[in-house]
Amino acid sequence: METLPKRKDIPPWVKVPEDLKDPEVFQVQTRLLEAMFGPGGSRIPYIEQVSKAMLELKVLESSDLTEIAVYGNYLYKLRTKWMLQSMAERHRLRQERGMLKLAEAMNALELGPSMK
Numbered sequence: 001m002e003t004l005p006k007r008k009d010i011p012p013w014v015k016v017p018e019d020l021k022d023p024e025v026f027q028v029q030t031r032l033l034e035a036m037f038g039p040g041g042s043r044i045p046y047i048e049q050v051s052k053a054m055l056e057l058k059v060l061e062s063s064d065l066t067e068i069a070v071y072g073n074y075l076y077k078l079r080t081k082w083m084l085q086s087m088a089e090r091h092r093l094r095q096e097r098g099m100l101k102l103a104e105a106m107n108a109l110e111l112g113p114s115m116k
Contacts, residue, residue: 013052014072023056023069024081028088030059030066035091036084051080 010016028036037043041057048054053072060067068084070077 007054007056011048011054014054019054019072023071024077025067025069026081026085027060027065027067028084029092030064032088032091032095033057033066035095036087047080047084051083052076053080055080 056069058067
């Protein structure tokens with residue numbers, strides 16, 4: 001038997017119990033969460049309202065990943081999962097580009113990684 005989410009504030013657009021079964025689950029690097037969801041997850045309620053889905057985040061202890069479970073109507077779940085994965089990839093690439101620019105600037109100043 002599946003366990004239903006423990007969350008008590010289930011949004012009104014999520015039908016209980018049918019929408020709480022079989023969530024779409026994926027993992028995101030924990031360091032990207034603040035860029036995606038704002039400080040302290042402040043944007044999560046807005047994302048849930050706009051996407052007509054419910055999100056649950058669970059930090060995985062043995063890695064630097066966070067598991068995101070998306071509950072709701074089948075099409076809303078898929079759309080929300082795709083949107084969040086796209087956001088995570090965009091933020092990951094932005095951070096990568098920022099690190100490359102920093103490395104280039106350090107090289108231009110001849111402050112290679114060995115000098116601190």
